[in-house]
Amino acid sequence: MNIIFLGPPGAGKGTQAKRLEQQYGIVQISTGDMLRAEVAAGTQIGLEAKGLMEAGKLIPDSVIVAMLESRIAKPDCAKGFILDGFPRTVAQAEALDAMLTRTDSRIDTVLVLEVDEEVLADRISGRFSCKSCGASYHDSFRPTQKDGVCDICGGHDFIRRPDDNRETVMKRLDAYNAETKPLLPYYESKGLISVIDGMAPIEEVSSQIDAVMDGITKLTKK
Structure with a gap:
């Protein structure tokens, strides 16, 4: 089962992704950790990324997607993966879809943690x-x-x-709204969006997500 987590910083994506990893045996993939591992291992992709970083340049989407393709081919991803923090833009989502189609894979659901941004800012800043x-x-x-x-x-x-101060939190939320929110209609058009009430208690958030997971499992068994 392959999942994308969307939601603003501090919405609880990391907590829920770790729980799903333990409960369902699917792997949480951090593109940052993945990048550092490729560089440390001295792979071709890692060397390319290292050269770009040392030159002060951004890592192209194509390099990140190539690293992701290499990562999800590993045995520990056999049951699926969770992406938290990628894709961030529609261009990245399109590149990801192209790669998954090429490898005969797909995204099963996009979990969107919805929160009240003012309340979220209060939560984080305190x-x-x-x-x-x-x-x-x-x-x-x-x-x-x-x-x-x-x-x-x-x-x-x-x-x-x-x-963890209100000014910084609001800037992070503004960045999320500007860059990542356009992903919602992209995935909505594919029928993949599952909205989760991120303001509910953690146990209730977990139950909502489990209901989505159960629904996907039933569909795949048909």
Whole structure:
């Protein structure tokens, strides 16, 4: 089963993709990790990508799609894969479709996590974690029980990601809307869109996704 995850930064795609990976035995593919692996292995594609990066140039879609073709041919992708972060543009989606057609494969569904962007910005901009044990907190939704003290380890040092501020979050959301939202009508025209309420509790989001997965499984068995 081959899946694309779409949704703005912080919508929970990574959490759900990891769960699907464990539950269904399909592989979550990060194009960034894939690129680093190809460069480290010194493959032809990796060497080409390394040369482009060292020259300060963007990696062409054709190179990324070629790396993806090599990655999904590996045995651990036999049951399928999850793409989170690719494609980002219609041109990339078209290149991906061409590659999958050539390899006699296809995308089974595009899961779209819909969220309220204002609420999402509040969620992300309030996040912080314990420096000692990594426990996660939020200023409004999950503060520490005792101010300045970690509930788990009793630590007093907390950290916030530099980009977890409202201004940066809104810029990331604007970029998503400008670049990635045009993918929705592209995949909608193919009947692949499955909209998920990303504002629901995590367990409910998981149930919605599982219902989509069950529906695909039933169709493929017919």
